[in-house]
Amino acid sequence: MSDIASVSIARPLEEVSAELGRSFEEYGFAVIRDHGIPQELIDRAEELSKQFFALPDDVKRAYKIEGGGGARGYTPFGTEKAKDAKVHDLKEFWHVGRDLPADHPLAEYMAPNVWPSEVDGFRETFEALYAAFEEAGLRVLEAIALHLGLDRHWFAPTVKDGNSVMRLLRYPPLEGKEAEGAIRAAAHGDINTITLLLGAEEAGLELLTADGEWKAVDVPEGALVINIGDMLDRLTNSKLVSTKHRVVNPHGEAAYRARYSMPFFLHFRPDFTIETLPGCIDPDNPDDHPDSISSHEFLLQRLREINLA
Template sequence: MLQTGNGTRTFKSAGLEPNRVPFDSLPVIDLAPIFGTDEEARQRLAAELRRACTEVGFFYIRNHAVPQAVIDGAFGAAQDFFARPDADKQAIHVSKSRNNRGYAALLEENTDPTARGDLHESFDIALEVPETDPDVLAGKNLYGPNLWPEGAPAFRGDVEAYYDAMITLSRNLLHAFALALDLPEDHFDTLVSKPLATLRLLHYPPQFGEIDDRQIGIGAHSDYECFTILAQDDIHALQALNANGEWISAPPLPGHFVVNIGDQMARWTNGLFASTVHRAINRSGKERYSIPFFFGPNYDAEITPLESCVDADHPAQFEPITSGAYINSRFEATFAGYAAQNKAED
């Protein structure tokens, strides 16, 4: 049993090995039509995306228009950052930010409340918002400035270039989601004008020998936002939970991102789109790096089931909640010290 922000989820306790299936067991979506004007191709994309979101909730995208050089730059930045001395990383520790930006060390995150901590290091940034911004002054604590390592302008440049590319891709992908829900393409646009969108650099050291399934790279969890766009290096570690409660490998594919539905999109669609539980276990014997980008709506955007996803046979499953309130509730459950820090600063 796993507690998530959208309720209890169940899966089979079958060790740490996933079922090895061909990679095309997860759908591969060609995103090219969303950048073009061929209406028939765009509708085919919408139908494929709807099927992937309702049946799996986890898929690859290709032809996403993000230059490989931008992706390579972000991975190079991640490797350089995590190789820095601990003192450099601790100087921008997440505890120095009230909006969950900065560095976190091994075991400081615990995505699965039943587990013993996640075996990864992380570095987070989000939308760069100055301290003088009205939303920051109003106490909307998920907005604010990022923390950056001293004397590393190239690092910041590479990370920000990737962040900007992900924002553009996310807005195009959200247009495809709107079409998949039979909504106007721009339906969500006003709700993501100032998104709660987080970029995370992750470093997973390898695990050897017998592994305690309560302490792995990242424990079983569902993501909090609308969707996640994940870039992987060439190390196999990611596993997704299928509808039968079995773990399925989601290996890296060159030129592809992995996308998974998050809790907020599941709430918006009244459970129609599947928020997929997943985990990562690095048993490769090598260092692993990955870069997830979590895209969610504005702080005050209300997450309530869409009218098109509610009827007499499918009553609303979720109470309305704002995006900021939902994300705060999940961070408080996941990050050590987050709740205490924000309470102290209120």
């Protein structure tokens, strides 16, 4: 079995699309370097994320939006759980989404952001990081389009003004002997199109291989982990696979300190219809999902399954 791809997307995409596609078909995961997100912006975002999570619990909870499905603002520790999981994940998080003008045709699908007044520069920093994530994601989607034999810009209109969400995550340290090996995020697949993850350098992220074994994802400093979401799996008739993955506590000293990361869940437009690409259907791989579905309805179904709607 070959390994998870690790490629520079500063190279011409025609040179790396086959390797990325191979990794997405085999593992649902790849690592990209030279992604274009400035390190200074990443460092600033990480510092401000830590400042927010260090605020008193009652201050953070004031930014929890009741009935919002966790789409914006703060979600407290012990809320989200993986599909079919018996217990909640060990994490708290903050969501930043797309801001659209009130008269935009998709505005009804996207609530306005909220911003913590207690952290200076929070809004400016995370609006800039959101835009940088989106640009990197579009480049990955270009490579995927090339791999699938589509026009390289095929995905651009499908995600324009999409319901993409950036998550600032904190996994608190655990106490006592239960810390080592505890599950910070139970095994799950992502709902969206692709996920771009910053902050996976610290051990803990694992994916479930086709052979049923857990495989650690090793990430060079400053690189992004990319994984396929359920929407793209469905669109490609599982040619590109949405792989179950989890975050476990590392062993030793790292088990007793907080872990921070920032995933960007890149989504199709809410009005995009997910129907299997003809090029991903053949006699050996008949269409698994002959009925089409809008990305918005797909999202709602899955949010209900993970206790966020």
